[in-house]
Amino acid sequence: MSRINKNSRIPLYYQLVDIILNEIEEGGLEENSQLTTERELCEIYEISRATVRQAIGILEKDGYIYKVQGKGTFIAPKKIEQTLEKFYSFGDQIKKMGRKATSKVLSSEIIRCTGYLGKQFNCSEEENLHKLVRIRYSDNEAIIYEESYLPIKRFEKLDSLKIEKDGLYNYLKKKYKVKLDYATEVFSVVVTEEKVSSYLEEKLGKPAMKVERITYENEKVIEYTESIVKGDKFKFKIFLKNI
């Protein structure tokens, strides 16, 4: 067991943060298992309650642990790290983390290609789009609210049940022989609005990552998707060359 060094220049609470982080990362503390109580941490490391609270506060703020009223403090599930190099699917990444990836279609309707959407698709007002609203789950927890728009001209009909079963991209590849060329994504920070918070089963106004994806096939836009990703569930990694 790591020990706290009282002669170190490093503050005691910071040493405790490091010890707990190490245990989480080395797998000694499992996701959703209970953290040693404050009183026990005081005894084990021979430090004051105030020091322990300071460390716990930092770990909670950074999302490594979470508190449940009347139950105690628990180890938070790790954020899913999505590398942004090539085309990816949230579903595949959730599966790679060893979790169950499912989705539910909330609605599927046909709307006019107008206004902001008209600009994305560069289409006329006479054209129509599918609007598909989905919730995506990791191990039965709702983590992404997603609105996708797809041109009717390219995709005449969409089968919600098959999309739920196979995932959107697999469905489009199978049914419409789609050949994805490339996509652009814009990441920004938002606070969840009422509708989205209720679907994601969280408090109103929680921070989330908004990901706007535009997908191209033969230089034509074939998908515009706006995903609202729960703030504490994902992180996104990129690689920058110095060219």
Added chain:
Amino acid sequence: MSRINKNSRIPLYYQLVDIILNEIEEGGLEENSQLTTERELCEIYEISRATVRQAIGILEKDGYIYKVQGKGTFIAPKKIEQTLEKFYSFGDQIKKMGRKATSKVLSSEIIRCTGYLGKQFNCSEEENLHKLVRIRYSDNEAIIYEESYLPIKRFEKLDSLKIEKDGLYNYLKKKYKVKLDYATEVFSVVVTEEKVSSYLEEKLGKPAMKVERITYENEKVIEYTESIVKGDKFKFKIFLKNI
């Protein structure tokens, strides 16, 4: 002037959102200028106050406009779009937007290379790091809180005044002939804590983008920086190939 079509299937509030967005994007409405009042919008478009309020609510939530108590509603400055293809500097991007980019060094100290930092730099506890805390401004508004760590072994001394004047990377290139190879960045969503909110002059608990950058020179880590970027100031764009 665009008009509202009362026979359209598109909801009236949504048509108004589109009209205002168009005016913002086409430059008809300048940043920080006042938006036409609710009463005027009712008269111009012959729609109800409730419809106008619904449209204003959406534009405010999406960050296109902001309200000032007792003064009215104003056009929000555009988010700065940072493309994530190659190595970039926040300062350069702010300048590209035609704004003044400055920074202030809050503190510069020497700390042990331990714990979480030790892992990033793969260094022993005997080694030391510079810890540099900066605030970055766009047109005199604080928009980024930044903590940078740099190994003493590679950079013996840092001159805060020169870093403020030239920017960190320009300073390192000039003084230490640094040749940046590549960097990795991890993006996640956080809420600002007390210290950071006060430096960024905003309310506690506002959403922000956390960007963790690790920079390499000859396969060695020469910088670890944690930037807390105000949520409504930046968006990040990437390009995904289908390989």
